[in-house]
């Protein structure tokens with residue numbers, strides 16, 4: 001069996017070949033196109049259409065038996081042959097493995113369509129979203145309008161325009177403790193310094209009621225901005241430079257906006273389907289291995305719970321979890337953590353086992369005893 005590294009290298013080679021072929025093909029196609037354009041231009045200038053006769057014949061020639069066009073078609077086909085070869089190579093390397101990984105997994109079409117729709121909206125692919133809604137006959141996403149609005153603001157922020165984001169934050173975040181509204185107004189001040197000069201920035205700081213309001217309790221930061229004005233524009237090697245570091249500040253503001261916007265709708269900042277996909281890619285090699293080992297043992301069919309731990313990194317952990325100090329197992333909805341009188345926590349099953357026929361249960365951590373009946377369940381979020 002070839003290793004993952006060898007698989008990767010073989011695909012990389014395919015990609016390199018495609019890249020090289022595409023580059024050569026593009027050159028050939030562009031040459032042919034230039035020839036066609038030159039011929040038409042020539043006929044136009046000399047007003048001599050005898051060779052190409054009239055427009056209709058040009059089109060006809062372009063369609064059939066026209067050498068440059070035949071050459072373009074041929075080049076394109078050669079190029080696609082390389083792409084198709086890579087596809088076949090991927091099938092050869094992974095199809096069998098993927099089949100192992102997919103056994104016993106049934107995808108819920110409704111949830112999948114919903115996830116794809118939200119993914120498209122999140123990526124600003126509104127046209128593709130509309131087509132999917134139409135073709136799947138499913139309902140409009142509740143987030144359609146939200147993502148449309150977010151996309152406009154994201155586009156503006158990428159072009160370093162603050163108005164739409166400030167308006168959005170003003171409507172939603174005025175009373176919130178969140179920093180977004182203040183950060184946007186602060187960036188407006190910085191932008192005014194950079195574009196219209198110090199006086200415009202000072203005027204804004206003095207007269208903008210929202211800025212005045214948001215500055216409350218942020219005296220130190222306002223002082224830093226004001227000090228920086230004294231040094232402007234010789235700011236580069238001073239400790240105030242971070243305020244004017246556009247390369248860092250604009251992406252930071254964009255990220256903050258996306259975080260606050262996602263939170264306002266109680267949705268994830270990243271695409272769910274992309275997250276699931278990348279988590280799946282990381283977990284798949286272990287899942288395949290597990291499935292290959294256990295596939296012939298009918299008692300160990302892979303359903304919802306997998307009896308092995310698959311570590312895929314902290315960034316994929318979205319929930320707190322609790323490991324029972326007695327059984328050393330992670331608690332689940334069937335076996336939730338329960339609170340003892342002393343404040344220590346163990347799993348429900350462990351508590352039941354420890355109580356058995358007795359009326360009291362001694363905490364495994366401290367000497368305090370808890371009466372057995374109705375231990376309160378804890379929910380971790």
Ligand SMILES: [Zn+2]
Pocket residue numbers: 340342343344363364365366367368
């Ligand atoms: Zn205790």
